Amino acid sequence: MKAFAQLFLSLDETNKTNEKVKVLKDYFINVPDTDKMHMLALFTGRKPKRIINSTQIRTWAVEASNIPPWLFEESYHVVGDLAETMALLMPRNENSSNKTLTEWIAELNTLGDKTEEERKLWLLDSWAMLDGQERFVFNKLLTGSFRVGVSQNLVIKALADISNLDAATLTHRIMGNWVPETYRYEQLIQEQGAADDISRPYPFFLAYPIQETSEKQKSAEEIQGALGDAGQWQAEWKWDGIRAQLIKREGKIFIWSRGEDLATEKFPELHPFLNALPDGTVLDGEILSFQNGLPMPFNVLQTRIGRKNLSKKILEESPVAVIAYDCLEFKGEDIRTKTQSERREILERLQADTPYPETFRLSALINFITWDELAEIRGQSRAMIAEGIMLKRKSATYQVGRRRGDWWKWKIDPLSVDAVMIYAQKGHGRRADLYTDYTFAVWDGDKLVPFAKAYSGLTDAEINKVDYFIKRNTLDKFGPVRTVKPELVFEIGFEGINKSTRHKSGIALRFPRILRWRHDKPKEEADTLDSLRALLGE
């Protein structure tokens, strides 16, 4: 644990990429292989199992800190991170533990069979054994939130340097649902990926955005200048669903979402077509809700994502299908190095053979000759229930991660309204102790009705100014939420708008964010609920 605590500290002590990679390498070189795998799991978002629930952890941490519970809560709002709050509040000690990360996690995992009293004892003993920094990372293990300010790419880079494997191979090998208890470091770095797990997905290839602002659109000439001749590119609609990789291998099927969650059971409608695919097939596409052959807005799909049990009603109201746009493996062979056009051909053949064309759909190619023409077509995105257009170079291979060059997303402008900030809450992480999470309202007659929350879009300097305003213009406090004097007006952008029975305003927005602070607008000139309803397109 010492080494792991030091790793955290060292990563915190530099902002420079090269130094972070060096710190990661030092860690890998100096710890046992099992620790390497545990660290890798934690740093790639594989949360440790939560054996002790967070209410219990909090309660016992309050006891260990010897302060009243309300003060613990307020401290948490100041720090913005539970693990750190607990570490800061407990009495200092100079102890330090020699147990390895693997040993700590193993101990933690044995708690499953223990009584509550035994768990508590173990936890209090453990805290007493650790110094401040060790406690902090230990608490991170307990609470299962591991955002450390180091991207997976950096970890892979460090690992690639010490293992002499290339980053793409390693990225692939750490995909899927492995656990550090059984996936060994030798397996990870062996020359040939022979013993590969049949469920393992490929790393997703992600498109880079064509940057433009609502004031400044990219012209056809600029696109031509940046991307070259239109003839080298294929265009598709950019669908707004769940990005997924669908696998059929050795008679088994797997559906992975982009967050690397295994979601096979969430989409039973897709099982027949997947089972009908030839073995050794991997597809990339978007899962959407469909009705009468047309995609439905994202919020329809959203209602079933969170559900544990898919009721018959949900399956009827929000039936899903895949819009496939790529094929990564065919006849058991990794075809990611074939060109986009070649892969497209294979995909089309697969789709032509499916007995389930309702659930296995193709992302249609958009016919266009010139960029001008495509720019015009892009204007119809919203009518297509699409977010814009995807551009893929016909000669492109299927790459790893988000890269510039061969895949671009050319989104349409967000919808927007001007709204008044009425509530505020403190943020987390680097925004701890600053009011950064805002609720916005529009006018309904002479009342302000909240309709959206947004966390992002302001610069740090603006956040400071808004924070300053909030602290001096608080009308009321409800726990962590402050009611703020309605005065500041912001332009709120969003990708889509839908009716909602769950919200007071009767609408729900997709991806709301702050486009800019309208210093020029008094609150009276903010938009109305009617203007939002008009955007529903009814």
Added chain:
Amino acid sequence: MAKKPLLEFTDKGIYCAQGKFYIDPWKPVDDAVITHAHADHAYWGHQHYLAHHLSREVLLYRLGPINLQTVEYGETVMKNGVEISLFPAGHVIGSAQIRLEYKGEVWVVSGDYKTEDDGISTPFEPVRCHHFISECTFGMPVYQWKPQVQIFDDINNWWRTNLHNGVATVLVGYSLGKAQRILQNLDLFNGKVYTHGVIENTNEALRRNGVLLNPTERITADTPKEEVRKGIILAPPSSVGTPWMRKFGPYSFGYCSGWMAIRGAKRRRAADRGFVLSDHADWDGLISAIDATGCESVYLTHGYTATFTRYLNEIGFNAREVHTLYGGEEEDKATPQSSPGENEPIDNSQTNEVKVLSFGEDLGEAEALGGEI
């Protein structure tokens, strides 16, 4: 009718009606008693100032020619029957708590203070009183300082590592207080100490006041960059991210502040290293200081006043939150004009003050955090 309290909180500052003077007023008044020379406590525009001897030159440097009377700790000054005396606050050189006594009733205004002896400011001395007006900038239990010797070990080791790696070392702290505290605790066997002009001006003022400081060298346009790299650069928060600082690159940049205790605050500053070093009392320091006064009631001004007040009342103090003063609550950190790096040159546009020092340069630790880099 109830007796009028000796001190009241007005929109100009803390006021003593009996003695007709204010303590640290923020609007121009006839008679001001000043706890210390930080900009949020010593404003320009008063007719008469009373402060500690060791604040003299810094006040004159910052405020220009003012009508200033200075006294020693423990010395008394009478104003219309009110006995005024200053006691060490340990915050910065020359900082004082103001003790007032009238007809047997004693009030103490803490100003800013810390309980740890920093080796350069006269150490904090608890003063028995009936009423104590205390700051609580770090009035949350998550703020618990380590002894400064540990922090300076870290700083000196970091400096050595930078020398070894051939990168410049830039250490940021407030020009009055933190800069001198750092200066006196650096391991000068590592190299020379170079200073930003704002810090050096303050050093010079203190030296004129007879304070013995370690040798420093002011950075000018002619100072060779290669030489500076072999030493350490002391810079004020306002220099962070400016071309002035960037010209020393490649460098490692450290930030000294109590706010560095929280990872989020440190990440916000984008400093390479955050050193948890504060001139304010930490949680335990505040409670022990308040307890040591034996006061009947304590009034809490700037900092986490609401939280700290509630806690003190729970553990048996008679505590009250004072909203009107210094913005109240945790607000102070977010003062927009105090963004370091935003305005290096003098900017007095929002006031008609004549200032020798750029506004927002040194509002004391509490005020200057809100800045972004």
